[in-house]
Amino acid sequence: MVVRSKVAGIDSPEALAHALTSAFYLADDGLATAAYLGLALGKPLLLEGAPGVGKTEAAKALAGVLGRRLMRLQCYEGIDAAAALYEWNYPRQMLAIRQAGDKPVDIYRDEFLIERPMLQVLRSPDSTVLLLDEIDRSDHEFEALLLEFLSDFTISIPERGTLSARERPVVILTSNRTRELHEALRRRCVYHFIGYPAPEREAQIIMLRASSVAEDTARAVVAAVGRLRREPLTKPPGIAEAVDWAEAATVLAKGGATWPDAFKRSIGVAIKDEEDNVHIAPRLDAIITGAAA
Amino acid sequence: MMDPRLPAAAAPFVAFTTLLRANGFAVAPEQTTAFLAAITLLGPRSLDHIRRAAHATLAPPPERREAFDALFDAHFLGTVALGREAAEPNAEHVRVQEDRPGGFEPPASDDSNEAGQAATAAEALSMRRFGPADEVDTLRRFQRALPERLPQRRGYRRIAARRGPDLDLRRVMRGAVRNDGEIFRLPRLNRRKRRRPILLVIDVSGSMKARTDAHLRFAHALVRAADRIEVFTIGTRLTRVTRALQLKNREQALATASGLVSDWDGGTRIGDALQAFLAVPRFAGTARGAVVLILSDGLERGDPKAMTDAVKRLAARAWHLSWMTPLAADPGYRPETAALKSILPHLDTLADAGSTERLCLHVLNLAQARAA
Numbered sequence: 122m123v124v125r126s127k128v129a130g131i132d133s134p135e136a137l138a139h140a141l142t143s144a145f146y147l148a149d150d151g152l153a154t155a156a157y158l159g160l161a162l163g164k165p166l167l168l169e170g171a172p173g174v175g176k177t178e179a180a181k182a183l184a185g186v187l188g189r190r191l192m193r194l195q196c197y198e199g200i201d202a203a204a205a206l207y208e209w210n211y212p213r214q215m216l217a218i219r220q221a222g223d224k225p226v227d228i229y230r231d232e233f234l235i236e237r238p239m240l241q242v243l244r245s246p247d248s249t250v251l252l253l254d255e256i257d258r259s260d261h262e263f264e265a266l267l268l269e270f271l272s273d274f275t276i277s278i279p280e281r282g283t284l285s286a287r288e289r290p291v292v293i294l295t296s297n298r299t300r301e302l303h304e305a306l307r308r309r310c311v312y313h314f315i316g317y318p319a320p321e322r323e324a325q326i327i328m329l330r331a332s333s334v335a336e337d338t339a340r341a342v343v344a345a346v347g348r349l350r351r352e353p354l355t356k357p358p359g360i361a362e363a364v365d366w367a368e369a370a371t372v373l374a375k376g377g378a379t380w381p382d383a384f385k386r387s388i389g390v391a392i393k394d395e396e397d398n399v400h401i402a403p404r405l406d407a408i409i410t411g412a413a414a
Numbered sequence: 415m416m417d418p419r420l421p422a423a424a425a426p427f428v429a430f431t432t433l434l435r436a437n438g439f440a441v442a443p444e445q446t447t448a449f450l451a452a453i454t455l456l457g458p459r460s461l462d463h464i465r466r467a468a469h470a471t472l473a474p475p476p477e478r479r480e481a482f483d484a485l486f487d488a489h490f491l492g493t494v495a496l497g498r499e500a501a502e503p504n505a506e507h508v509r510v511q512e513d514r515p516g517g518f519e520p521p522a523s524d525d526s527n528e529a530g531q532a533a534t535a536a537e538a539l540s541m542r543r544f545g546p547a548d549e550v551d552t553l554r555r556f557q558r559a560l561p562e563r564l565p566q567r568r569g570y571r572r573i574a575a576r577r578g579p580d581l582d583l584r585r586v587m588r589g590a591v592r593n594d595g596e597i598f599r600l601p602r603l604n605r606r607k608r609r610r611p612i613l614l615v616i617d618v619s620g621s622m623k624a625r626t627d628a629h630l631r632f633a634h635a636l637v638r639a640a641d642r643i644e645v646f647t648i649g650t651r652l653t654r655v656t657r658a659l660q661l662k663n664r665e666q667a668l669a670t671a672s673g674l675v676s677d678w679d680g681g682t683r684i685g686d687a688l689q690a691f692l693a694v695p696r697f698a699g700t701a702r703g704a705v706v707l708i709l710s711d712g713l714e715r716g717d718p719k720a721m722t723d724a725v726k727r728l729a730a731r732a733w734h735l736s737w738m739t740p741l742a743a744d745p746g747y748r749p750e751t752a753a754l755k756s757i758l759p760h761l762d763t764l765a766d767a768g769s770t771e772r773l774c775l776h777v778l779n780l781a782q783a784r785a786a
Contacts, residue, residue, distance in 0.1 A: 124454075126455055134456070150462070150466060151466055154463070154467065154469075155466075155470035158456075161452075161455050164448065171695065172695075198570045199571040201571065201572070209584060209587065211587060215587070218590055218595040297695075298696050299696060300699070304440055307473055308440075308444060309444070311448070312469070312471075313470060314476040314479075353689055353693030355692065355693075356695070
């Protein structure tokens with residue numbers, strides 16, 4: 122195992138947490154440790170957690186800290202090598218065959234190869250970060266396709282042979298846990314589960330991400346969102362929703378609305394499901410006044 | 415045996431991974447290596463660093479984090495893990511039980527895992543006797559027939575096919591290379607069929623007592639035959655038993671599953687249990703586009719409105735929702751209770767669960783029933 126104790130000037134989880142803060146991302150100790158270990162041990166980082174807890178944001182912040190381009194690959198059912206790894210440029214191959222006439226022609230040269238995100242990252246590992254977003258949306262076939270890439274950072278192209286990375290690229294996978302990932306995939310990665318943050322930290326996150334929001338507003342939103350998460354909702358509000366709610370309420374209050382009213386009218390950015398709305402409506406007043414107190 | 419080349423200081427960490435395996439956590443050798451490398455890298459400044467390194471590299475699933483931490487404390491701090499089970503919560507809420515917090519993963523080969531843990535645990539949990547299985551043959555035939563007859567949908571993955579809407583250009587070009595640039599055949603791609611997932615909910619309350627064992631045996635056959643399936647039991651609680659039922663040996667699987675369920679033959683709060691199911695997004699997601707089977711007599715003791723509401727939401731997610739009740743075995747059966755009457759418009763089928771054979775037939779005929 123190749124161990125690099127220092128990556129891009131970062132030599133400890135604390136240093137990474139500090140750097141992430143300056144990229145407007147507050148990482149807790151667990152995330153900072155996992156992310157640092159991923160970088161140092163050259164392993165992919167697997168982030169799991171409910172929607173809206175900041176998995177994708179963490180990847181963006183990490184790419185920012187490393188000063189690299191983020192290559193994002195959104196996963197979906199049926200995503201295959203042609204969308205994730207590489208594709209041949211068939212019209213050009215056809216043209217080359219036609220033009221060559223009697224002469225032999227190699228239609229599997231680089232000029233006919235279209236690079237997709239994973240191959241691009243493999244070819245320039247020092248300037249990119251690969252984000253495989255919502256891996257749980259893909260199917261088992263794609264997970265199997267990933268195994269070779271994630272353990273050895275190689276891609277096998279039948280017509281060309283195996284391409285390997287000059288150095289280990291930084292790879293981040295996220296999953297909403299809508300299904301369980303295969304063990305083979307999990308064990309190749311450094312793992313971190315992002316939970317909802319403690320109220321104190323969530324208030325800090327809101328103020329960091331939405332600078333117009335006052336501290337009192339942030340605290341009230343955090344308290345209200347905390348209560349909402351304890352309700353049996355289909356879609357509990359994540360951190361992203363908390364930030365939006367604080368911002369929306371601030372905008373309405375600047376327009377002259379009173380505080381509890383501003384929170385209530387902007388509930389649509391926090392609760393985004395009609396059934397959840399119906400469920401919460403009778404208690405909404407109590408939750409908001411309770412949180413603002 | 416310890417590798418003699420490892421420094422002595424590494425021994426407790428390697429021993430910890432062995433302890434984890436004995437307690438049913440899947441730890442691969444490369445994860446042990448990563449764990450040791452992580453500790454070297456972080457410099458074991460404090461136990462917290464070691465704990466965080468263990469979380470990151472050994473990757474315990476979040477719902478078993480507590481059990482993991484208890485083992486960690488027991489191993490590195492020498493504390494005895496007490497009170498791992500949370501105190502009985504407020505009876506107003508239906509409690510959701512994951513597959514046993516301190517439990518075990520189904521071993522890859524079901525005869526024994528390294529520690530023989532599954533076998534001993536199964537023995538210890540034989541709190542319930544499962545009667546002689548006279549329907550063994552029916553279930554065996556069902557298991558064989560099921561994969562072919564499960565409802566299917568068109569997936570989004572494309573594979574080589576005789577007919578299809580798209581050209582397989584890659585194979586076209588390969589053919590052209592072989593034939594000096596001439597194209598003789600146009601291979602095609604078509605969308606692959608996928609089997610629909612199954613969600614099975616078994617009522618284990620007192621009123622279903624006579625059929626519960628048979629239902630669990632049916633569930634085991636279903637889990638063995640289908641690749642994407644989730645099984646939950648409901649009574650006064652909601653319990654996920656999918657993992658336990660994945661064990662190949664039926665007696666072992668049923669004993670393990672029954673060890674998980676703590677609300678046997680109790681009251682029925684179907685509505686609340688289904689609401690609890692829908693409130694966990696990870697569970698609720700398994701109903702999406704799925705064949706949903708609910709084995710219950712629908713004799714709800716709680717609020718019928720909660721039940722109606724939950725069934726309505728479940729129906730909106732499911733591809734097909736069947737409510738299967740043993741009471742329907744009687745030809746003169748009409749749903750009489752308020753709860754059952756009010757869910758009727760949301761069901762695709764109200765079917766007979768009087769015998770295992772009826773259950774099997776219903777599932778095998780789902781694909782045609784829905785198409786008709």
